[in-house]
Amino acid sequence: MYSNGYIFRYAAILVIIAAAVLSSANMLLKPLQERNMAIEKMGYILASANIENVTSKNAIEKFNKYVVEEILVNSKGEVIDSYKEGNMEDGKAFKINMKEELYNKSRGKDFELPIYVVNKDGESIYVLPLLGTGLWGPIWGNIALKDDLNTIVGVTFDHKSETPGLGAEIATKSFQKQFIGKKIFDEKGNFTSIKVVKGGVKKLPKDQRIHGVDAISGGTITSRGVDAMLSNVLESYLPYIEKQRKK
């Protein structure tokens, strides 16, 4: 039979080998993985502004072509950094960690948030990144606004682990295209965000339907997460947006 000493030695060596294999794999592959994530982020920013035919191969090239400015705004709505020249992915705004900034916000501290200005056929489109929580994990995305900073040009959503067929439907075109043309301010200029309405937009009074979209049946908590994410993040940009709208 095996002695206790053998068992301990065996377990120790096995664990050390497993740890070594995994950490070296992680170190070797990390640069490639981070590259993929950055490319994906660019793709989503462009997709929310309705720029078509973006693939993982041409994302960098198109990102540099269409994104003309990266702005960093603080909690008071002041522009603290504007990046226009050179490789757009080197901008300070592109590297910002949304999670940390929104955490700072939730604790009442100062925060900085990025805005990407996309130039599509001469029109300026403002893309704001989003981050929130779904049912099982984080959900995130981008919302692209026209230069009136009110009308939605397009959105993208993605998620870490929402239920396939239910909550995960937020990542589908059919859910996202509902947002196109909706408005985040009412006619008096009050911020309304976009409501994700369980049971459908037609439950809302007629004049509010422009501020709502249909929720996903079976994906109630994820839908609520999208709703909360939109109001929370857009609210953080409000000082900047309102300054711009007054101009």
Add this chain to the structure above:
Amino acid sequence: MSEEKQEREPLFSAKNLKLVKGPLNLNNPITVQVLGICSALAVTAKMKPAIVMAISVMVVLAASNVVISLLRNGIPPRIRIIVQLVVIASMVILVDQVLKAFVYDISKQLSVFVGLIITNCIIMGRLEAFAMGNKPWPAFLDGIGNSLGYGLILIVVAFFRELFGSGTLLGVQIVPPGFYNIGYENNGLMILPPMALITLGVIIWVQRYYKRELIEENK
């Protein structure tokens, strides 16, 4: 075949091929051994995740089977389950890392199911029942066979659930739009886990209708 024991048997001998074919029908891990049900319910709402899951399980199962089979003479029996778990978990993480680096799109499909692969009873069942007592090559074939059997059922269940639940297959619209105008509607229940269990039950029923030897005796 007296030399079979001493000499190397051919790579694809009848015995080895049976390791691959068995799990596809008479020894299917899901419908006969009723293992791996949890993931069969979780990932079969759509075809694509089901296929990705089947492929990932195949890689993990074949690789862990080989590793455990190579280690089998040195593993102390008292900690064998933990050793198996370490091997499975390392394999899953390794597969996930490689996918993230080289095929990012697919890894996004998979990421939800990584945890499910580690807990998949089929993998541990095969390590314990087969790899611990067999040479690497048969263990490899056993891994391939069982994951094929698993994947087959997964894909069949996903086929029906996606077709009737969403009207699509692999994301492509199959049910013609005209049907919806007449009054046809997607069956929302098909997307929910209970219908996966019922679909699975029907598959088991059909299989037993044709393979009478699978039916247990009523005592």
